Structure formats: C-alpha cells, structure tokens
Amino acid sequence: MELIVCDVAPGQVELERDVAPLIRMLRPGLGRGEFAAFAAEAHAQGLVFTAAYDPRGRCLAVAAHRVLATSRGRLLFVDDLVTDPDARSSGVGSHLLEQLAERARQVGCVRLELDSGVANHGAHRFYHGRRMSIVAFHFAHEL
Numbered sequence: 001m002e003l004i005v006c007d008v009a010p011g012q013v014e015l016e017r018d019v020a021p022l023i024r025m026l027r028p029g030l031g032r033g034e035f036a037a038f039a040a041e042a043h044a045q046g047l048v049f050t051a052a053y054d055p056r057g058r059c060l061a062v063a064a065h066r067v068l069a070t071s072r073g074r075l076l077f078v079d080d081l082v083t084d085p086d087a088r089s090s091g092v093g094s095h096l097l098e099q100l101a102e103r104a105r106q107v108g109c110v111r112l113e114l115d116s117g118v119a120n121h122g123a124h125r126f127y128h129g130r131r132m133s134i135v136a137f138h139f140a141h142e143l
Contacts, residue, residue: 018059
C-alpha cells in the first residue's frame, strides 16, 4: 500500500480534520476544545503528530511522539499510535511504526518506546508482532 507520511502541526487544518478524530478514538475523554489545547501545549513541549494518508488523501493512522533524553539513553517515545478501524491489519500501522523507528535512528535514539493500556490486547498483539518487548510497568497515581 502506498502511503504519504507527514507531520501535522497546530494551526494546520489537518490537525483538527484528520488527526484529532483518530486520537479521540483512543482518548474518548478528550473533547474537541481539550484536544486543541492539549495539542498546542504538547507541541510546545516537543510532541510531533505524524499522519499516514492513502493516495486519495484519507488519513489512515496517526502517531503522537517525541524525542526524550533519559537515563536509559535518547529515545523516541510514542504517546499515541492509532489506526482507523477500517484500515487495521492492512500494514498501515506497521508502516507508520517503521517510519518512526527510522526517524529515531536518524536523530540518535537508542530505542523506540511506548505505553499500551493493560486491556488493549489487540495493540499488544500488534506490538509483539513487531518484536517489541514489555520492559517495564508504568505506574500512575491520580491527583
């Protein structure tokens, strides 16, 4: 499948039209206004939204990611990765993840990392299928 992969920044019409609906599928509590505020603040902190389009211009998948310097080395952290349900199992998610890994290598990252909700078994199968390992538990405390 031929895909066009590009970054989408706040202020671009594609952010609300293409990126936001997919991110909100993964984060249903994030309303329209909240998404815009989140996107602007997170972008200022280094978050990049990368979208994969088919040749007709339909957005099929989105990743939100950032490069982090950590005590474990420089890494590309994927905050969110979501594929349109109609495009799942077509190679789109794999292609986008490969693009992110290549970007990570180009900027000197030693690893690509992400979190996945404990109940998201479909995503776990997808990540295991791409030879990703579970290397940590992510703990949280609501404030």
